[in-house]
Amino acid sequence: MGAPDRNPVRPAAGTDVLRFVTAGSVDDGKSTLIGRLLFDTQSIPSDQLVALKDASRRRGRGELDLALLTDGLEAEREQGITIDVAYRYFSTTKRHFVIADTPGHEQYTRNMVTGASNADCAVLLVDARRGILRQTRRHAFVCALLAVPHLVIAVNKMDLFEFDEKVFRTIEKDLRHLALELGAPDPIVIPVSSLLGDNIVTRSAQTPWYQGQTLLEVLETVDPARLDYAFRLPVQRVARQTGTLAIGRWHDFRGYQGQIAAGSVAVGDEVGVYPGGRRSTVKAVYAPGGEVSRAGAPSSITLELETQIDISRGSLIGSIETPPQESDAIIADLCWFSERAYDPRRRLLIKHMTRTERVVIEEIEYGIDIETLSKVAAPESFSQNDLGRVQLRAAKPLAFDLYRENRTTGAFILIDEASNETVAAGMIFSSALQG
Amino acid sequence: MSAITDKPTRINQLDALESESIFIIREVVAECKKVALLFSGGKDSAVLLKLAEKAFYPTPLPLTLLHIDTGHNYPEALSFRDKRAAECGAELVVRSVEDSIAQGRVQLASEDASRNAAQSVTLVDAISELGFDALLGGARRDEEKARAKERVFSHRDAFGSWNPKAQRPEPWTLYNARLKPNENVRVFPISNWTEIDIWHYIARENLELPPLYYTHKREVVRRGHQLWPVTHLTPPRPGDRIETLSVRYRTVGDMSCTCPVESIADNPEAIIAETLATSISERGATRMDDATDEASMELRKREGYF
Structure with missing residues (x-):
């Protein structure tokens, strides 16, 4: 295996970041693909490369098995499975990257949901020998459900077919059809060989018929821009400055602290406080670097308002032109995370942005058969990794946006009040009709 | 101002990391009762302390600084630790591995053996003595394999033990900090920073x-x-x-x-x-x-x- 030139491609300060999730089974060559991406971008430190060569020889995997780079914890090696999402970092001159590497086996759906929740882009692997498997369908389905904006599919092991265009075009056509069927974004499909490095970082001489970008080129150029423009600030805490120490500018200071989830805010803007919709005007905005006239997502800020109104942790400060919805009853898609199946007798909490309230699942509308991806009659319960649509009722009204419109203000987790376990992740589909 | 035509402002990667860390620090303080920030005087903890100061500005730091002194620290790091602690106005509590050794809580193979592992005992003892339910630390996921799978909120039982299988999933930025008595959560606000990000930040912020x-x-x-x-x-x-x-x-x-x-x-x-x-x-x-x-x-x- 030829080592690439050690001519480091490293980031310029001030460039942006792309978070992407990878999914596929070990058999699809996902570990090799990630290893190849890191190796060909000179992102593997020399001591780790030495350890990798050692491990490759020790385990009889040739001189350098790139798949071992993403090998996991001792507990995982003992059991021969991957338990968890692993995060990896690399950079090129164009961009910084965060990879959420999700395992393909056990606890599959739960991990993919977690990895995809923050992703700007998903990279799915398809084995050219096997084409679209049920697993491929599940991966694409979860990407669509989690509203991941971009979908890239690497058709791997093309070397086994001598890079035959016909093989690729057949799979590509099926993939586009699948994405359309599942409501996933139209995928960018790339013929690759992770083993040999074709079209991962360097353009392959074996695929003159492929005019598209390499995987790295795609990752360097897809737009991570958000669609959610209306201002949203979930309040994390209220900072107060009182007593004898608070003098001058900070006398009677009351600041609302949080990270802007969408849009931007400027001094003088009229804003609403939800639920409820009471209004006030922005007096001052403090960003991490100091006082500013305007701040936008994803800045963490402190907001001062002209009038003192009742705002606490869990309030949502937002645009008055495009206010959030308010309801105590919502319809949502759930992914059940817990090993313990859903039991209606147990008490649940909903954590929605910075707000935590008691909640009940009033009705299970339907389940989703993860094998066929079709709706099935409402199940009695949910087991780990199950998906379904439910009606929830919270103890108090929530202010929210639909998940497909805003992935922060439309997402929540459910917590078991007795065990404190995070038992499910949810995406708000709509407000429930009353009566 | 129309909300719809208000295009999102693009901020660079270092600003995004800074805001993410501040969000995490504020979540911990909002959800937990007694929070400590592990401050050794090292570069990662110096960045973490700066982020905490920014998170709560203009109000005082609502947390305690805790240092587990192995007795093998460089004096330059300790004097920097004391100087920064005094500047930021938070209380600094130091607990030492020497004391754990004197109490027979820790036995080392030899006097000059590494105390890196031994400090876990002193740390767990300090947490129960002082009643902290959350500890902020400057660990990063890029440091090491076992860290790559670490949560931002790492749940520990009463013995401070980390069980990789019992960790809570963290979709979006919905961190679950709920605890039972005597449990604690270790929180890593700079999880997603790399070594080079730390140095860019030190340069930009002119950190000592x-x-x-x-x-x-x-x-x-x-x-x-x-x-x-x-x-x-x-x-x-x-x-x-x-x-x-x-x-x-x-x-x-x-x-x-x-x-x-x-x-x-x-x-x-x-x-x-x-x-x-x-x-x-x-x-x-x-x-x-x-x-x-x-x-x-x-x-x-x-x-x-x-």
Whole structure:
């Protein structure tokens, strides 16, 4: 295996970041693909490369098995499975990257949901020998459900077919059809060989018929821009400055602290406080670097308002032109995370942005058969990794946006009040009709 | 102003990391009762403390600084620790591994053995003595394999133990900090920062660090690809050739287990340039203990290590 030139491609300060999730089974060559991406971008430190060569020889995997780079914890090696999402970092001159590497086996759906929740882009692997498997369908389905904006599919092991265009075009056509069927974004499909490095970082001489970008080129150029423009600030805490120490500018200071989830805010803007919709005007905005006239997502800020109104942790400060919805009853898609199946007798909490309230699942509308991806009659319960649509009722009204419109203000987790376990992740589909 | 035509403002990666960390720090303080920030005087904890100050500005820091002193710390790091603690106005509590040894809570193989693992006992004891339910730490996921799968909110039982299978999933930024009595949560606000991000931030914010991080003359011995400092804890072995080199530390840990690297960099920009050009990892260049066992970090974490 030829080592690439050690001519480091490293980031310029001030460039942006792309978070992407990878999914596929070990058999699809996902570990090799990630290893190849890191190796060909000179992102593997020399001591780790030495350890990798050692491990490759020790385990009889040739001189350098790139798949071992993403090998996991001792507990995982003992059991021969991957338990968890692993995060990896690399950079090129164009961009910084965060990879959420999700395992393909056990606890599959739960991990993919977690990895995809923050992703700007998903990279799915398809084995050219096997084409679209049920697993491929599940991966694409979860990407669509989690509203991941971009979908890239690497058709791997093309070397086994001598890079035959016909093989690729057949799979590509099926993939586009699948994405359309599942409501996933139209995928960018790339013929690759992770083993040999074709079209991962360097353009392959074996695929003159492929005019598209390499995987790295795609990752360097897809737009991570958000669609959610209306201002949203979930309040994390209220900072107060009182007593004898608070003098001058900070006398009677009351600041609302949080990270802007969408849009931007400027001094003088009229804003609403939800639920409820009471209004006030922005007096001052403090960003991490100091006082500013305007701040936008994803800045963490402190907001001062002209009038003192009742705002606490869990309030949502937002645009008055495009206010959030308010309801105590919502319809949502759930992914059940817990090993313990859903039991209606147990008490649940909903954590929605910075707000935590008691909640009940009033009705299970339907389940989703993860094998066929079709709706099935409402199940009695949910087991780990199950998906379904439910009606929830919270103890108090929530202010929210639909998940497909805003992935922060439309997402929540459910917590078991007795065990404190995070038992499910949810995406708000709509407000429930009353009566 | 129309909300719809209000295009999102693009902010750069360092600003995004800063805001993410501030969000995490505020979540901990909002959800937990008594929060400590582990402050050793090292570069990562110096960045963490700066982020905490920004998170709560203009109000006072609502947390305690905690340092577990192994007794093998460099004096430069300790004096920097005390100076920064006084500046930021938060209470500094120091608990020492020496005391744990005196109490018989810790037994070391030898007087000069590494106390890196032993500090877990002192840390867990300090947490229960002082009643902290949350500890902020400056660990990063890019440091090490076992860290790559660490949560931002790492749940620990009453013994401080980390069970990789019992960790809570963290979709979106919905962190679950709910605890039972005596449990605690270790929180890593700079999880997604890399070594180079830390240096870019130190440069941008003009953060002060202990002088050990910049070039200085030091007596060292070459061992493999590492330079072992000559100290009373790591004395030269028979036949060693002692050299006086211009060096700096990439990480400042225990005197007994941290190596400097050869360098003439005397400011953050020069260190950034060197870091971009180097091919060896931070831990590979500087830690005497990690190279020996692929799983050593995972084992230490199970025993209550940060």
